[in-house]
Amino acid sequence: MGQMVNIVQNNVMRITALFLLIFIGNFVLSPVVAQDRYVLVIHGGAGTILKSQSTPEQEKRYKESLEQALHAGQLVLQKGGQALDAVEAAVRVLEDNPLFNAGKGAVFTNQGKNELDAAIMDGRSLAAGAIAGVTTIRNPISTARAVMEQSEHVMLTGLGAEQFAKEKGLELVDPSYFHTPERWRSLQRARHRDSLDNLKKSQLPLAKEEAMLIRKEKYGTVGAVALDKHGNLAAATSTGGMTNKKWGRVGDAPLIGAGTYANNLSAAISCTGWGEYFIRLVMAKSICDQMEYGGRSLQDAANEMVLKKLPALGGDGGLIAVDKEGNIAMPFCTEGMYRGYIRQDSLNGPIKKEVALFKN
């Protein structure tokens, strides 16, 4: 009888201890692992991307490349890593891929150089880092992150940014690393066209295909946004800018608020398109503000900016975004946008993945 009581008492104590452990465990872990959902969205540029002009092989190459980038970011997010690490990992894959206008594969300036820009932002702290106009940094997104984490500054430019990268031990390459034959041909076409005077241009209107090719070659950016299992948001964008650009032109990609923004209170956003219009609208921050101060949904705010205000001003392009609830937006007002996402909404739930190039 005494033994029975002891067994019961022991079991009660065990069960109590177990509940206590679960309670404490939850209490301790809850601020760290807030949810089991993670989302990663990426883009490889928006522009004249038409199914009628793509071969199945080309389409396959782009899709496989997007999937590689998604995979790199997912590896981080799946195991409970940071959104910041995931967007950096995904963008590095796209930077290393010559198909996209960022890192290797960057377009050429008017002077035949590859000048790269990048920005990254942490939605937890509003910490941000950016570089512009660099020619020897293999992965600009990682230097942007070093600016954020290892300097007092947000934005470094030109030779100074390269000196910083060198001091911090980041990988530098000879400028010839960025030289790809396809982008070089693009520059020659753009130079030829820009050398024609206006009279000749109007007398010799471009064939529609040629005009679309030039447009396609002029812009391009890569980017990633993520929501991690801890509920944190991050955004990253990297680009080679505009083919045949002159005068040290900087687009929206490295400008915090224009091409890149992340705030845990609203959303993480990365833009691509005709940079000047994204700067004038301060695109990414405007969407976050409409959510935070105007009570709009991510989808409504993103659609209004990209499908209405951007074309009304004369610009075009698109963006990717994820909000704190895991909602995704990928609007664009061009023919297509290289894009994809991967997400898991609960611990053992299905992993959803999609990559796309054209309009649905």
Added chain:
Amino acid sequence: MGQMVNIVQNNVMRITALFLLIFIGNFVLSPVVAQDRYVLVIHGGAGTILKSQSTPEQEKRYKESLEQALHAGQLVLQKGGQALDAVEAAVRVLEDNPLFNAGKGAVFTNQGKNELDAAIMDGRSLAAGAIAGVTTIRNPISTARAVMEQSEHVMLTGLGAEQFAKEKGLELVDPSYFHTPERWRSLQRARHRDSLDNLKKSQLPLAKEEAMLIRKEKYGTVGAVALDKHGNLAAATSTGGMTNKKWGRVGDAPLIGAGTYANNLSAAISCTGWGEYFIRLVMAKSICDQMEYGGRSLQDAANEMVLKKLPALGGDGGLIAVDKEGNIAMPFCTEGMYRGYIRQDSLNGPIKKEVALFKN
């Protein structure tokens, strides 16, 4: 009697014609001259500006300099000129004045150079122009305007921006033009302090005055915002950046949305302070968005950003702003801000003017 009738008829016709003229005149002119109100607000930087540390002579010099800049902008606005011309004119005066950290009087970089940044924006069209990291352009604000009006771009940097200025016939100077003895001494002090290692710094805590002096010397910007008689808004900002800056650092001044923004639907804003924090908050655009999407007043939005969100993040500084109704805001969370405004609220109404340096 017949003559009497004729005189009456003539007078009736004259009066009718006069009324008709006034009616047509109003009809024709009303879209152009929407109101007779104009407002110009300027700043010359925020920071450690204390009455206890200023001599009456210094105070007088700063006040007279601010009044000169107000006068230059008022000349434009009084006669019905554009807000854009007024802010450019006011900023040029401040750029030419060695008292302020912009144009002549710019602080030195770590390498002993003067690298200048500027931005301008037109609230009518959201057109914008900016340059960063230039060393030979006498009036950066006028080159920023040329970028806006004479290029397809918004932002040009470094040697490219200088090449652009040369092509457009803007005034270039030898870099020695920007060399002022006071700023050179500031660099030596900053270099000395930055060369001390952290141990020494902690062993030799700075005297309060010395710390304030360093802080005062580190930042500084000039700017102007205006509402013209046609109801249009414009903003302009120009700076030499941060004393002893390295690595091609760019602050908020030339970043559209961060240090400078103008939109006829909301407000025109120019910021000054610890640039990195203004970039992370995208300060100027955030205030415009809170007005446009959140229905807040300029004063409420500006106060919340400058007096709450900015210090909460660890930054400091101030801004000047005017909205489409002519309301002014000039909040700052530093000891002082060089600032002033001039306004006339009706055609023959009194002209109100005020310049101030310290907290009220």
